[in-house]
Amino acid sequence: MAKLKTKIKEYRENVGMKQSELAELIGVRRETIVHLENGRYNPSLKMGMDIAKVFHATIEELFEFED
Numbered sequence: 001m002a003k004l005k006t007k008i009k010e011y012r013e014n015v016g017m018k019q020s021e022l023a024e025l026i027g028v029r030r031e032t033i034v035h036l037e038n039g040r041y042n043p044s045l046k047m048g049m050d051i052a053k054v055f056h057a058t059i060e061e062l063f064e065f066e067d
Contacts, residue, residue: 002065009037011055011062026050 012022019033026047035041036051043051048059055062 002067003039004042005039005064005066006036007062008033008051011057012037015055022051022054025054 008022012019019037020030023030023033027050028047032041036043043063048063052059052062
């Protein structure tokens with residue numbers, strides 16, 4: 001089964017953003033960002049698009065499936 005990998009942490013740290021700041025921008029709790037970054041939560045398509053907009057990236061740049 002493929003696992004969803006994310007580059008959210010990398011993108012967030014590259015711009016000096018805290019988890020709580022990202023959470024506020026997309027309307028979720030900081031814990032949700034923690035779970036996303038640790039691969040314990042798969043975001044909805046809308047959440048993925050919201051995160052991509054924050055970083056001016058595509059969903060494909062932020063998320064990928066790993067076998």
